[in-house]
Amino acid sequence: MTSRERFACAMARKQPDRVPFDICGTVLTGMRPLCQQKLRKVLGFSEPAKPERADERLLQWAGSDFRTIGDIVPLPGPHKRKISDTENVDCWGIRREKIDGEWQIAGSPLKGATLDDLKAFQWPEPRVDEKQLAIWQQQAKQWRDDGRYVVVASHPVYGILELGCWMCGYDDFLLKMALEPDFVKLFFERFLEIQLAVTDQYYGALGPYLDVTTSGDDFGMQCSPMFSPDMFGELIAPYFAARIQRTKAVGKCYYWHHSCGSVYRLLDQIIGCGVDILNPIQTSAADMDPAGLKKKFGDRIVFWGAMDVQQFLPFAKPGEVAAHARELAAVLGYNGGYVMAPAHEMQDDIPPENIVAWVEAVKGMAGR
Numbered sequence: 001m002t003s004r005e006r007f008a009c010a011m012a013r014k015q016p017d018r019v020p021f022d023i024c025g026t027v028l029t030g031m032r033p034l035c036q037q038k039l040r041k042v043l044g045f046s047e048p049a050k051p052e053r054a055d056e057r058l059l060q061w062a063g064s065d066f067r068t069i070g071d072i073v074p075l076p077g078p079h080k081r082k083i084s085d086t087e088n089v090d091c092w093g094i095r096r097e098k099i100d101g102e103w104q105i106a107g108s109p110l111k112g113a114t115l116d117d118l119k120a121f122q123w124p125e126p127r128v129d130e131k132q133l134a135i136w137q138q139q140a141k142q143w144r145d146d147g148r149y150v151v152v153a154s155h156p157v158y159g160i161l162e163l164g165c166w167m168c169g170y171d172d173f174l175l176k177m178a179l180e181p182d183f184v185k186l187f188f189e190r191f192l193e194i195q196l197a198v199t200d201q202y203y204g205a206l207g208p209y210l211d212v213t214t215s216g217d218d219f220g221m222q223c224s225p226m227f228s229p230d231m232f233g234e235l236i237a238p239y240f241a242a243r244i245q246r247t248k249a250v251g252k253c254y255y256w257h258h259s260c261g262s263v264y265r266l267l268d269q270i271i272g273c274g275v276d277i278l279n280p281i282q283t284s285a286a287d288m289d290p291a292g293l294k295k296k297f298g299d300r301i302v303f304w305g306a307m308d309v310q311q312f313l314p315f316a317k318p319g320e321v322a323a324h325a326r327e328l329a330a331v332l333g334y335n336g337g338y339v340m341a342p343a344h345e346m347q348d349d350i351p352p353e354n355i356v357a358w359v360e361a362v363k364g365m366a367g368r
Contacts, residue, residue, distance in 0.1 A: 003065035007150045007211065010336045011254065011276075011302060018365035019333040020150070022304070022341035023355075024054035025066025026214050027154045028258050028279065029305065029341040031058075034348040042352040062359045065339075068214075069140045070154040070206060073132070073198060077124030079109070091124040094166050111169045115183050123190060126197035128156070133205045140209035152212045153251070156202040157195050159217020160188050160239050161226075177227060177235055188239040195243050203251035210253040212277065215243075219270075220261020223286045229265055237269050244274035256304060260344065262286040264293070271300050280305035280343040281332075284312075290331045303332050304339040307358065313342070314349040318357035325361040 001009070001017045009016035024030040031039070036055055040047065045057055059067070074080070079093035086098040087106070095107030110118065143151045158166075164173045164187055176183050203213070217240070219225055219232065227235075244255050256277040263270065263278075264287035270278070278301050282288055290306055306328050307313065313321065325340065332338040340362060346355070 013336040019329045020065045020339045021362045022066045023062045023064045025064050026068050031346040035346050039352040067149040068152045070136050073128050073156045075124035108169045110167045126194040128201040137205045144209035150211045153210050155215045157198050161217050192239045196246050199246050207251040212254045214256045216258040219259045220263040225266050241273040277302045277304050302337050305341045305343040307342050309342050318353050321354045321357045322361035
């Protein structure tokens with residue numbers, strides 16, 4: 001089977017020759033640079049001339065069925081500025097500092113804001129760089145014309161909840177969800193306008209060449225959702241569904257949503273909002289057991305991920321990794337409906353030998 005045929009079977013709940021496999025095929029299923037470096041060393045690959053999000057040689061070696069295009073788009077506006085090599089402010093007014101090589105949020109422009117402050121806030125202009133769109137469009141078209149890979153668009157805008165938490169601070173925004181719903185609704189309304197305008201431009205250019213698009217917004221904690229299903233239905237679902245509806249109308253592709261944590265209690269609503277594929281399947285979180293998820297929701301949503309990068313891959317033996325891969329394929333991949341992938345970006349603590357064992361196990365499933 002080709003990658004596209006394999007994925008079509010998974011989406012149609014039919015058994016492919018093996019589970020579709022994704023390593024580095026989306027922005028949220030890749031490897032940290034040092035993780036890639038360690039794997040290249042084990043495989044005998046030379047270091048690339050310049051850093052890449054995903055080394056194509058690793059994707060080829062792994063037999064990854066997916067290729068990703070696009071990114072979060074920067075928008076013009078009054079806030080964006082560089083303060084220093086280790087500090088900047090993005091187009092949303094969020095200040096970040098580089099700490100141990102990672103950009104961390106250090107300042108939120110709407111923390112403690114009132115409803116009047118929100119009404120006066122200057123949002124960025126929802127205008128996507130046409131030159132960058134043309135570059136992404138050309139690459140997506142090339143992959144689609146080639147026909148070997150499933151083409152996945154990275155989401156161009158943040159999720160509504162995460163941006164609210166970043167612009168106000170998690171404590172402030174989650175408290176507002178409970179005590180100041182009018183503030184939250186106005187925030188979501190203003191941001192949805194930007195999401196939809198960016199969606200029209202981004203998917204208008206890339207849509208003809210896409211199979212799937214990602215989105216990301218964490219709704220879960222380790223032990224439960226971040227809020228009740230009723231609060232999700234009142235404050236988040238209407239805006240989440242509107243974005244999905246517009247994305248599918250313009251992009252004409254499957255909608256893949258990433259939410260870490262325990263989202264079992266929200267899944268009926270998440271599916272109702274239009275999500276076709278759930279990622280990352282954080283099996284270490286409450287109620288996220290693969291067998292239970294497959295039994296209750298497997299006829300309504302496709303699962304993508306589930307290979308735990310938090311508690312399993314860093315510590316398991318290679319033989320355990322191979323056995324677990326076969327188990328996930330048997331449970332989540334029974335009669336299709338599953339794409340095997342890491343349950344988030346693989347960090348530097350994962351032994352390359354475990355990745356090799358995993359890839360070899362997946363390759364060994366073909367034709368069985």
